[in-house]
Amino acid sequence: MDAMERIEELLDEAYFTDDPAxxxxxxxxxxxxxxxxxxxxxxxxxxxxxxxxKITLLEKARDILAEEMEGVLHSSEANVLEDETGMLYVAVLQRLGFALFSEGKNEEALDLAREIDQYDPEGETHARTLLYRVMLEMDMNSEVLQEALKDGVENLAAVHARAIAAYRLSGPGRAAYRALWDAFSAAPDIPFYILGFMTEPDDSSEDEFEEYNFAVLFEDAWSMDNELVKWITRGAILLGLTAGLFPEENVEKMMILADALEIADFVEDAMVKVESRDDWGALSRYERTGEAIKLFSAGVFLPLEG
Structure with a gap:
């Protein structure tokens, strides 16, 4: 067996092992x-x-692949993600971007996020997620709102970044209120993961796993400011109590917390409205959550300013 064959064998084994060591x-x-x-x-x-x-390793891999990709990278018509080496190159950039962000090298991470985004017109990578997360870290709130206009409400990073930026810029006003419920609507479990009301899912589906990991990534962004944490906590408790998402043994504690957060009257009003529906008891957890968010989005169920 020559060296190349041995390398291939080692790489195959490495790809299939679950043991990091x-x-x-x-x-x-x-x-x-x-x-x-x-x-x-x-x-x-x-x-x-x-x-x-990790950064040094990824930078070396990037430089090696960039040489192989030179022709593709400088072609205006080439689709980098359709090229096998191109996919590997973008995967390295993505890993490097998150590694730089984790080490506080935000400007470099932002540059990489923008580079990946250029190669990814269909949104197949996590470029936009990295972009929004770094911009929030750099307090680029106006820029976040401008970027979010390009993305729909299906983009988790966009809706959470918009909700955070809107609150930072204008406080608990109507714009921040609408943005908050857009974030809840996109993936209702994420705020509960962020706040620790829900724990890491066991034997989770791919979607649940991605939502949990997203919550881990955005937890610090929501936690940078005490008032911002209070804002998302109010929303989660309102939704959790209205839609019956909390375990029965935690309901009394959550009602006490709702009172402390000055939303008890809003919770009571919302619960009266939904429970007056003839079909409410027959709805699934998913359906109750969706209907509650629609109710909140159409009215005002949190204390606002201005």
């Missing part, structure tokens, strides 16, 4: 045979914690 061992062995193997560099970066080492 084993992945690291296999990747390092492959790099001993070829220190410029981009796939081995990526696998090793995946195996190590966020750190300067």
């Amino acid at each position: 084993e992945m690291e061992r296999l990747a390092r062995e492959a790099l001993e045979l070829d220190e410029d193997n981009a796939e081995a560099l990526i696998l090793l970066a995946d195996a190590v914690e966020y750190s300067e080492e």
Whole structure:
């Protein structure tokens, strides 16, 4: 078996292992045979914690792949994500962007997010998620609102970033209120994950796993300001009590918290409205959640200013 065959064997084993330590061992062995193997560099970066080492590995992989991609990258008609090496290149950029963000290198992460976005007109990557998260970290709230105009309400990062930016810019007004319920509507469980009202799902579906990971990424953005945390907490408690999302043993505690957050009257009003419906008791959890959010979006069920 020659060196190339051995590298392929090591990479195959690394791709299929679930053990980060084993992945690291296999990747390092492959790099001993070829220190410029981009796939081995990526696998090793995946195996190590966020750190300067991860950034260094990914930067090296990026530079190697950029040389291979030179013709594709400079072609106005080429679709980078349809090219096998191009997909790998973008995957490296995405990993590098999040690694830079984790180390507080926000301007570099923002540049990478914008670069990936250029290669991804169909929104197949996490470029927009990284873009919004970094912009929030950099307090670029007006720019966030401008960017969010390009994305629909189906884009989780856009709706959460818009909700945060709107509150930061104008406080608890009508614009922030509408944006808050857009964020809840896009994925109602995410605020509950962010606030710890729901724990990491066991044996989750791919969608649940993605929503939980999104919540982890945006938790700090929602938590940067005490009033902002209070804002999303008010929304979650209002929704949770109205739609019956909290376990029965937690309802009394949540009612006390609603009173402390000065939304008890709003909660009572909302509960009276939904429970007066003949079909309310027959609705599923999903249906109750959707109907409650529609109710909140059509009226005013949180204290507003202005």
